[in-house]
Amino acid sequence: MDYRALKELVRQGEGTHLEFKLKSNHPERIIREIVAFANTEGGKLLIGIGDDKSIQGLKHIDEDEYLLERAIERYCKPAIDYTMERVALANDREVLVITVPESDRKPHYVDDPLNDLHRAYIRVDDKAMQASKEVREILKGETADRNIRFTYGEKEQALMQHLARNQSITVDLFATIARIPRRMASRTLVLLVLANVLQVHPDEVGDRFTTRPG
Numbered sequence: 001m002d003y004r005a006l007k008e009l010v011r012q013g014e015g016t017h018l019e020f021k022l023k024s025n026h027p028e029r030i031i032r033e034i035v036a037f038a039n040t041e042g043g044k045l046l047i048g049i050g051d052d053k054s055i056q057g058l059k060h061i062d063e064d065e066y067l068l069e070r071a072i073e074r075y076c077k078p079a080i081d082y083t084m085e086r087v088a089l090a091n092d093r094e095v096l097v098i099t100v101p102e103s104d105r106k107p108h109y110v111d112d113p114l115n116d117l118h119r120a121y122i123r124v125d126d127k128a129m130q131a132s133k134e135v136r137e138i139l140k141g142e143t144a145d146r147n148i149r150f151t152y153g154e155k156e157q158a159l160m161q162h163l164a165r166n167q168s169i170t171v172d173l174f175a176t177i178a179r180i181p182r183r184m185a186s187r188t189l190v191l192l193v194l195a196n197v198l199q200v201h202p203d204e205v206g207d208r209f210t211t212r213p214g
Contacts, residue, residue: 001097006087009046010053014126017043022050024064024096027071028110034072035108036121036128037100038080039139043123048095057093061086065096077111106139107131124202132207134171134190134200141194148195155180155188160211168201168208 001009014020019033024047037043047064048057058064065084072080080103087095107120120131120139131139141148155178162169162177175185189209192198201208 001085001087003087003089006046006055006095006097009044010049010055013053014051016123016125017041019043019045019126019128020049020051020053021045021047022056023047024058024068027068028075028112030068030098031071031075031110032121032128033123034080034082034098034100035076035110036123038076038082038103038108039106039120039131040102040123042100042102045098045100046095047098048093055089055095057089057091057095059093061094061096068096068098075110075112077109078105080108104143106143107136122202129202129204132202134186134207135202137186137190138193138200141190148191154178155184156192159188159192163211168210170206170208172206174209 009018010020012018017037019037021030021033024030030045030047033045037045049055069084072082081101083099085097085099087097089095109118109120111118120136121128122131122135123129158178159169159174162174171182171186171189174189175182178185189198189200193200193209196212198209199212201210
């Protein structure tokens, strides 16, 4: 990537496939973004770019690159494919560009036994968000690439009747209206997403499930 291509990327601003970090002194945040990209649709992480789109670069990029490579190797489980490249600036600084493709080994986790962390993240709009149990199961199911079958019974009927009158439903609400355990409600919604009947909209407050258009 040359400087002109870098400027064009920065001009676009942060989004689903692009994240800016000014420095690398909080590697745990960068690891979270890398995992989120791998678990979603891939993306690029530009280190040395401010939230205001200022292209400032890194002064000690050799050290930054080494520490980040070590952190990715240590804390991303399973291992994530990525590439790193440098873009030189006029002030003897450089921007570090980390490109992460969408993975076919989802879900990936930030795994840090010392701090008791084992969390999956996904990319939602312009930020990394911790994945719910349901989203993790959906990621696993998508990767497994197996035929999904389900029985259309009373609980599914109650679900579709609710969605005919309302835009969305949550796991807890489905469990309540269908009078079933939460675990069963969760499993049913996951299966219906994998069967392309429903789609999931991850949310920090609580995932929403809607009927799939068309």
